[in-house]
Amino acid sequence: MPILNVELGVRSYPIHIGNGLLGRPELIAPHVAGHQVMVVTNETVAPLYLDAVLHSLRDFECHQVVLPDGEQYKTLEVLNTIFDALMGARCERTTTIVALGGGVVGDMAGFAAACYQRGVPFIQIPTTLLAQVDSSVGGKTGVNHPLGKNMIGAFHQPCAVIADTDTLSTLEDRQLSAGAAEVVKYGLIRDLDFCDWLDEHLEALLNRDAQALAHAIERSCRNKAEIVAADERESGVRALLNLGHTFGHAIETGIGYGAWLHGEAVGVGMLMAADLSMRMGWLTAADVQRVENLVDKAQLPTRSPAQMDYERFVDLMSVDKKAQRGKIRLVLLQAIGAAVLSDDYDPALMRETIDAHRAIPMVS
Amino acid sequence: MPILNVELGVRSYPIHIGNGLLGRPELIAPHVAGHQVMVVTNETVAPLYLDAVLHSLRDFECHQVVLPDGEQYKTLEVLNTIFDALMGARCERTTTIVALGGGVVGDMAGFAAACYQRGVPFIQIPTTLLAQVDSSVGGKTGVNHPLGKNMIGAFHQPCAVIADTDTLSTLEDRQLSAGAAEVVKYGLIRDLDFCDWLDEHLEALLNRDAQALAHAIERSCRNKAEIVAADERESGVRALLNLGHTFGHAIETGIGYGAWLHGEAVGVGMLMAADLSMRMGWLTAADVQRVENLVDKAQLPTRSPAQMDYERFVDLMSVDKKAQRGKIRLVLLQAIGAAVLSDDYDPALMRETIDAHRAIPMVS
Numbered sequence: 010m011p012i013l014n015v016e017l018g019v020r021s022y023p024i025h026i027g028n029g030l031l032g033r034p035e036l037i038a039p040h041v042a043g044h045q046v047m048v049v050t051n052e053t054v055a056p057l058y059l060d061a062v063l064h065s066l067r068d069f070e071c072h073q074v075v076l077p078d079g080e081q082y083k084t085l086e087v088l089n090t091i092f093d094a095l096m097g098a099r100c101e102r103t104t105t106i107v108a109l110g111g112g113v114v115g116d117m118a119g120f121a122a123a124c125y126q127r128g129v130p131f132i133q134i135p136t137t138l139l140a141q142v143d144s145s146v147g148g149k150t151g152v153n154h155p156l157g158k159n160m161i162g163a164f165h166q167p168c169a170v171i172a173d174t175d176t177l178s179t180l181e182d183r184q185l186s187a188g189a190a191e192v193v194k195y196g197l198i199r200d201l202d203f204c205d206w207l208d209e210h211l212e213a214l215l216n217r218d219a220q221a222l223a224h225a226i227e228r229s230c231r232n233k234a235e236i237v238a239a240d241e242r243e244s245g246v247r248a249l250l251n252l253g254h255t256f257g258h259a260i261e262t263g264i265g266y267g268a269w270l271h272g273e274a275v276g277v278g279m280l281m282a283a284d285l286s287m288r289m290g291w292l293t294a295a296d297v298q299r300v301e302n303l304v305d306k307a308q309l310p311t312r313s314p315a316q317m318d319y320e321r322f323v324d325l326m327s328v329d330k331k332a333q334r335g336k337i338r339l340v341l342l343q344a345i346g347a348a349v350l351s352d353d354y355d356p357a358l359m360r361e362t363i364d365a366h367r368a369i370p371m372v373s
Numbered sequence: 374m375p376i377l378n379v380e381l382g383v384r385s386y387p388i389h390i391g392n393g394l395l396g397r398p399e400l401i402a403p404h405v406a407g408h409q410v411m412v413v414t415n416e417t418v419a420p421l422y423l424d425a426v427l428h429s430l431r432d433f434e435c436h437q438v439v440l441p442d443g444e445q446y447k448t449l450e451v452l453n454t455i456f457d458a459l460m461g462a463r464c465e466r467t468t469t470i471v472a473l474g475g476g477v478v479g480d481m482a483g484f485a486a487a488c489y490q491r492g493v494p495f496i497q498i499p500t501t502l503l504a505q506v507d508s509s510v511g512g513k514t515g516v517n518h519p520l521g522k523n524m525i526g527a528f529h530q531p532c533a534v535i536a537d538t539d540t541l542s543t544l545e546d547r548q549l550s551a552g553a554a555e556v557v558k559y560g561l562i563r564d565l566d567f568c569d570w571l572d573e574h575l576e577a578l579l580n581r582d583a584q585a586l587a588h589a590i591e592r593s594c595r596n597k598a599e600i601v602a603a604d605e606r607e608s609g610v611r612a613l614l615n616l617g618h619t620f621g622h623a624i625e626t627g628i629g630y631g632a633w634l635h636g637e638a639v640g641v642g643m644l645m646a647a648d649l650s651m652r653m654g655w656l657t658a659a660d661v662q663r664v665e666n667l668v669d670k671a672q673l674p675t676r677s678p679a680q681m682d683y684e685r686f687v688d689l690m691s692v693d694k695k696a697q698r699g700k701i702r703l704v705l706l707q708a709i710g711a712a713v714l715s716d717d718y719d720p721a722l723m724r725e726t727i728d729a730h731r732a733i734p735m736v737s
Contacts, residue, residue: 044698050535085449099691099692099699101697102695102697126694127694128527147489165492240570245607330490332465333467334407335465
């Protein structure tokens with residue numbers, strides 16, 4: 010079983026990757042700080058995996074809070090139900106919060122852990138591919154604001170991440186594809202060898218080939234761990250992890266949270282970033298075709314929603330966290346495997362990219 | 374004009390204390406990170422001091438949000454109106470939040486700064502004695518939960534604190550007394566000389582003698598700065614700043630936020646801590662009388678609300694952030710000027726203390 014380490018000095022932590030991990034108390038228990046645990050999960054995941062996790066935590070006083078499932082519930086209001094549960098169970102400063110679920114559960118449980126009594130420990134047990142390869146690693150936590158994704162949050166590192174690949178067996182195909190978007194991202198921004206591997210093995214991964222999944226998760230987490238170790242608070246290189254995310258967040262906010270999965274919006278967002286990079290003379294048409302093939306093979310959208318025209322995109326993207334003085338900064342590709350953060354692009358080219366990737370509006 | 378420094382490495386910051394400071398842009402402007410400022414204030418303070426602050430910030434793009442006034446508005450819901458204002462004004466990661474007001478404004482603006490885009494800079498401009506001597510220094514931010522004070526929050530240090538003593542001229546007497554509670558606290562926990570000074574000068578301070586106020590604010594901030602520098606995240610000595618606060622928070626929560634001012638609850642809370650310390654054999658009756666004289670001279674309550682009986686106190690105190698395994702930990706006094714954190718007290722003595730200080734219930 011691979012164990013990776015996120016190297017952050019006193020905040021370093023292990024990422025365990027493998028099958029059958031939920032049933033191994035020795036992986037979880039050493040990271041529980043006090044005698045109380047609050048498991049935060051959602052209505053989809055609870056019936057599947059909550060019992061197993063509670064069994065592994067049987068030596069502790071366990072409480073649980075079950076959230077509704079979906080990005081549209083990643084709000085301050087739903088966050089408050091976690092605080093209600095923590096207060097109701099008289100949880101203390103040493104209570105450990107366990108996030109059992111996908112990216113939304115992890116982001117919210119992590120943010121609750123960052124804020125409850127000004128910070129309690131937490132453990133990530135991601136149950137979706139997206140959470141296993143991306144959102145559960147690196148300490149970004151938070152909720153959405155109606156006008157912008159992830160606008161309210163904190164950096165709060167987990168004490169451990171336990172990625173049990175068995176949990177992917179119950180994942181919907183659509184969720185698996187959404188996770189594949191973040192896997193492809195690592196290849197595109199900094200790992201050309203991984204891109205080559207994905208050209209060959211992405212279909213096997215989508216067919217849930219155990220070896221392909223295990224390799225992709227480990228390789229993704231290794232990339233993420235290296236970046237986070239180099240730039241915990243995103244003052245530099247960490248921003249490159251946002252390839253496709255500025256376009257993607259605009260789509261998610263613009264059409265309403267939960268309509269598209271995060272990974273779906275990132276999928277077409279990466280293609281748009283590649284397309285703009287080509288228009289700037291950095292990528293070749295063949296490079297962009299390669300990105301489109303990966304996105305398409307992952308069964309992710311290659312067109313943005315019809316209602317998202319240029320003005321709507323720009324309006325939403327200008328509130329992105331990377332924006333400076335209203336100027337949108339984008340992660341672009343100087344080559345496949347070599348991303349760069351830039352605000353030095355021609356808005357006319359951006360308009361071409363957005364127009365070229367917009368689904369044809371239906372005539373009613 | 375005294376300038377103290379809170380020594381926290383890269384997070385160090387100055388505390389400016391004096392009169393006429395609001396009108397001096399050179400104190401504020403250097404701490405504004407970007408080109409945008411969001412001033413957070415309340416409906417009482419805005420008509421008095423907002424114009425002066427905006428004038429000192431005239432070189433920046435300024436926005437403002439005016440909160441309702443009172444502890445009962447220190448909630449997640451009202452916090453969200455700050456986020457709405459920040460998003461509505463398209464504030465960015467470099468936007469500086471300025472807290473202009475008392476403890477509630479400072480705690481909420483600071484918490485908004487901790488969370489907005491996972492952290493933006495902020496400046497504290499405290500306009501109450503309580504905020505100038507205590508809550509605006511040290512980086513504790515947050516909101517209340519219906520079941521417990523300050524249960525949701527973050528440590529987020531300001532870039533600067535500007536305590537303009539002129540703002541105290543418009544402060545209600547009741548608010549001045551509430552601030553005096555925190556001033557007395559510093560003497561009791563660690564500064565016997567200051568206690569001696571307070572025995573002599575507390576009345577002058579309450580009469581708004583400018584010299585007495587300036588001395589008390591500087592001495593209080595110096596004590597606070599030393600403690601925060603030694604223990605930023607309250608893993609040790611910082612907890613001693615909570616003298617009277619465990620009893621006090623229970624009162625505030627128990628009778629409803631805003632019914633008593635924070636400083637009023639802390640006033641009787643300190644007296645109760647002194648009384649329990651005497652019952653444990655640490656203080657003499659004369660010591661307790663000295664504490665009661667100070668609390669009384671500050672025109673603070675020396676009796677807790679009639680509805681707060683032993684069971685209610687203990688129920689509410691057991692959710693205090695210092696509690697461990699349900700055991701209430703209290704700041705007690707081994708001598709005047711020498712506080713200690715302890716859970717080693719006899720519950721029967723605690724009951725005696727609570728009973729002895731409870732206002733007589735009215736017979737209806």
